[in-house]
Amino acid sequence: MTTPATILIVDDEKHTREGLRLSLEDDFDVYVAGNSAEAMEILKGDPVDVMLTDLRLGGESGMDLIGQALKLSHPPICIMMTAYGSVDTAVEAMKRGAYDFVTKPLNLDEVEILIKRALRSRTLEKENSELKRQVEKKFSIEGILGQSEVMKPVFEVIEQVAPTKATVLIEGESGTGKELVAKAIHHLSGRPAAKLVTVHCAALAANVLESELFGHEKGSFTGATERRIGRFELADGGTLFLDEIGEIDANIQIKLLRALGEHTIERVGGNKPIKVEVRLVAATNKDLWKLVQEGKFREDLYYRLRVVQVKLPPLRERKSDIPLLADAFLHELAKANGKPFKPLSDEALQALLAYSWPGNVRELRTALEHGIVMCNSPRVGLKHLPGYLLHARPALASGSSAVAVSGPAGEGGAHGSAALGDDLNLEKMERALIEEALRRTGDNRTEAAEVLGLSRRTLQRKLKEMNRVKKIRRQGD
Structure with a gap:
């Protein structure tokens, strides 16, 4: 059986807080308080899920109570109640960390709906936080990313x-x-x-x-x-x-x-x-x-x-990790070199994905340090990376249009060896590369995306575009 959520109602008017208590106690565990001191005593005793507080508590301010409550180790979701409903009041309540506010006279059905919405929001936050923790654990162990x-x-x-x-x-x-x-x-x-x-x-x-x-x-x-x-x-x-x-x-x-x-x-x-x-x-x-x-x-x-x-x-067998590694390295290297963090441009990322990385993760880190140091733009672009990456293109397995990008100078020429056919049509090369990856993996799109260093969603999009182009061309014939 699910434990009911805990609600704290803070209002200096007894009939208001008692009326709310009677309305809500069928679905929630309800506490009531007539002033800030009573409210804080309850909040420090047991974790409270939602606190509804009046704006004016005699000579005290509900705004100040929200500020105190949100500093607790287990802060409640705070909802402001006020008879002085105005945009200014709402904005100030939100600035203090309130989830939302309601105006008096209260509509009890609306109050209950707002509380349930706030609780769903808190549950979603917790689930997202746990999911993020699990993802970070899955993708990283003691600095090893993948x-x-x-x-x-x-x-x-x-x-x-x-x-x-x-x-x-x-x-x-x-x-x-x-x-x-x-x-x-x-x-x-x-x-x-x-x-x-x-x-x-x-x-x-x-x-x-x-x-x-x-x-x-x-x-x-x-x-x-x-x-x-x-x-x-x-x-x-x-x-x-x-x-x-x-x-x-x-x-x-x-x-x-x-x-x-x-x-x-x-x-x-x-x-x-x-x-x-x-x-x-x-x-x-x-x-x-x-x-x-x-x-x-x-x-x-x-x-x-x-x-x-x-x-x-080797890194060439785990190219789908390159975006994750690149983001982590760019944050780390920007801080180490006293530079602001700057993300990769799409063009630069494609070059990283196309390159064969004979020096593996160590070489990737060095290339990104070059990029972050040389970058004078909002993003780390291809021009900021080492020169040999300027010539990186997706490597096809075989055929007259094959492209093989090797390493930097000393590993196959001034900028790495490249064997290029006469047909340098980028669309055809990309299509041939995707078709080859699908052939190698027996039309397994998940594995093909892994081989290509793409997400499965990106591969699906590219395949749809290829089919659309084929259909248009057939209609034109």
Whole structure:
């Protein structure tokens, strides 16, 4: 059974408040008060859904009461009652945060309708707020943004594995956000006080990396003038993130295997086992299994690392996320550079969607920083983005009109390689691109929209327009 809404009636005239109470108490829990002090005592005691207050409460003002009520942690919906109905009164009531106002003498049916409308409005607000919270949770985990189908399993694995102690292997191209995933796993682990220690394995020579990971004793090698505590010990009780794990040499692989299996390490030059409890998260932009088959990576270590696997898709496979990412980056980068936020123009967004992004999300962020810094217009336009994006066009799979946009200078020419046919009719190219996407997805419009980096609604609109043009042309033949 639904709990009835709570109504507070505040009026210094007893017959008015009692008349309202009798009229409303069949549908609502009704409280009454004759002045501001009584009203505030009730409001501070139990949450009230709707407060109806007279404009004049003896020598007090109903406007002031509304101001006090709206400062509470659970403010009521406020409706003003006044015998002095005027536009000025209504405007002032709204400025103070009132939902609406009614004039005396009161029409009780109208009052009840207004209360129910106000309650529906509050319910809708709560539902929208909850929906927004759920959407934000769905599209973002600890700074990782994505609404595409390929990102859903990534979010699911992160949420599932984070509270455990399982070792995680994150695989993906450079720039896809592997370190963000590692941070998310750590922050969602339920150990907020524990440390997250990061080591970029590719940046260190083998002998330096060994000391960095396991530490060393004084005098263990030339230059070891004092004992050094390694990253394993520093991360004890927390998370150790090893980025580019595929770069470590055979000797370190053996020591790492022992650390994972026995939860002990030995410092370089030492012989005393040191107990460590570390949650290991590793990442690589290489195919570790291929390295195993080539004899460059230990198979037993591979399986130790890959207890749980997270595969991050490249940006070219999740282009429907680009508008979401772009908006977030533009807000962040505008603030970081002391610039006002400016949205993307439609032309600039289309260029971002057309480009192949070999540098993935990292490259997108860099391009948008260039745009926000160089922008002197209300919107970040194509001309404000890096030069190589000026030539970005939708890439067709095959055929004489195919367009392939590559990367910036150094990745296929001064502005990226492009193979263009003789027919540069934009309408035909767009139609061919849509038809190819539908062919590849077996006419699944949702998947085709995903491939094209469009919303399903936009694709539907474009298909309707294409059919309309075909029909007109047939009629003209």
